[in-house]
Amino acid sequence: VLQEPPAVLQTVPAAPVEFVQAPPRKANACFVVLIRNKEVHDFRESMRQLEDRFNNKHNYPYVFLNNEPFTDEFKSYVTSLTSANVSFGLIPEEHWSYPTWIDLNKAAETRDRMKNVIYGSSESYRHMCRFESGFFFRHPLMESYDYYWRVEPGVKFLCDIDYDPFLFMQDRDIKYGFTITGKEIRSTVTTLWDTTKQFIREHKDMVAHPNTLGWIVNSRTGKYNMCHYWSNFEIASLKFLRSEKYLSYFEYLDKAGGFFYERWGDAPVHSIAAAMFLKKEEIHWFEDIGYRHGFAANCPLDPELNKKKCHCDPKDSIYYSGWSCTKQFVSLDPLSDMDIDKFL
Numbered sequence: 001v002l003q004e005p006p007a008v009l010q011t012v013p014a015a016p017v018e019f020v021q022a023p024p025r026k027a028n029a030c031f032v033v034l035i036r037n038k039e040v041h042d043f044r045e046s047m048r049q050l051e052d053r054f055n056n057k058h059n060y061p062y063v064f065l066n067n068e069p070f071t072d073e074f075k076s077y078v079t080s081l082t083s084a085n086v087s088f089g090l091i092p093e094e095h096w097s098y099p100t101w102i103d104l105n106k107a108a109e110t111r112d113r114m115k116n117v118i119y120g121s122s123e124s125y126r127h128m129c130r131f132e133s134g135f136f137f138r139h140p141l142m143e144s145y146d147y148y149w150r151v152e153p154g155v156k157f158l159c160d161i162d163y164d165p166f167l168f169m170q171d172r173d174i175k176y177g178f179t180i181t182g183k184e185i186r187s188t189v190t191t192l193w194d195t196t197k198q199f200i201r202e203h204k205d206m207v208a209h210p211n212t213l214g215w216i217v218n219s220r221t222g223k224y225n226m227c228h229y230w231s232n233f234e235i236a237s238l239k240f241l242r243s244e245k246y247l248s249y250f251e252y253l254d255k256a257g258g259f260f261y262e263r264w265g266d267a268p269v270h271s272i273a274a275a276m277f278l279k280k281e282e283i284h285w286f287e288d289i290g291y292r293h294g295f296a297a298n299c300p301l302d303p304e305l306n307k308k309k310c311h312c313d314p315k316d317s318i319y320y321s322g323w324s325c326t327k328q329f330v331s332l333d334p335l336s337d338m339d340i341d342k343f344l
């Protein structure tokens with residue numbers, strides 16, 4: 001027998017007009033994904049979690065970049081996971097090849113010599129690190145954005161993200177956000193710090209005061225302590241990477257050749273740049289974003305937040321490991337202003 005709906009349902013008043021239309025605030029931001037075609041299913045795992053935990057409520061666009069053309073299969077598999085805009089870019093040859101001043105024999109010798117280091121013998125890994133250090137933010141598809149969030153295949157998002165990290169950064173003038181920190185393999189960056197010191201000697205005026213050099217430089221020896229933000233996760237300002245300071249630092253490193261004669265990673269490059277050019281207030285640890293890449297995870301330590309929003313064990317957080325430099329970041333005095341002159 002059909003019944004009349006209860007009276008209470010018949011009398012629900014219409015929502016006032018002003019509540020209906022207010023568009024949510026949104027940052028001018030995108031996800032950026034450097035990836036190979038064969039990694040599509042590993043990426044779908046990352047993307048599915050990112051959509052469920054965050055982006056289904058925001059629809060921030062995805063920019064996929066590749067040194068080879070994306071296949072139709074790749075495109076359709078990722079497009080079908082989101083209602084956001086998705087675009088696919090080919091990397092220009094100059095951004096993924098040897099600059100003219102690089103000695104190819106010396107580069108090949110390096111790859112031979114570094115067989116015992118992870119990715120030490122890989123040529124493509126070096127192009128990848130150079131691209132992520134100096135070029136992804138200059139790709140035409142990235143041009144219109146102010147902030148990016150880097151995402152990789154196979155990473156996990158372990159908690160609901162119930163606010164907008166891009167707006168969080170924009171509202172506080174934060175330029176660089178991270179989840180995990182670690183220590184670089186020394187033999188991949190043998191001359192990176194000396195090259196950086198030479199850059200500082202020539203560009204003293206570019207160093208910020210205060211800065212966070214105290215986080216990466218041993219205050220007794222003046223040497224690089226290998227601490228870096230793990231760049232497989234980054235939420236950061238594109239204006240920062242496009243700034244004259246950052247670009248002149250990248251060009252300086254590129255001329256020195258260490259992307260090919262050693263195996264300089266984009267993580268220490270971004271991190272040292274942030275240490276020189278940014279104040280601590282402009283750098284943010286997204287402690288509450290549960291994230292895993294390989295062996296390392298950032299799992300929120302606050303039990304109440306963790307219970308409600310996450311699926312990870314706080315005890316497994318890399319924060320507690322001796323490899324991480326996050327404790328040192330947290331305890332760094334925001335006003336500390338390392339006197340780098342005495343080490344030059």
Ligand code: GDP
Binds near residue numbers: 034037068153
């Ligand atoms: P790891 O995180 O340091 O172990 O290095 P990955 O293998 O994860 O590479 C870092 C990022 O660059 C990932 O997003 C990869 O998909 C991407 N990547 C690495 N090598 C290449 C390459 O040769 N071509 C393209 N298109 N992407 C690459």
Ligand code: MN
Binds near residue numbers: 152232293
């Ligand atoms: Mn990776």
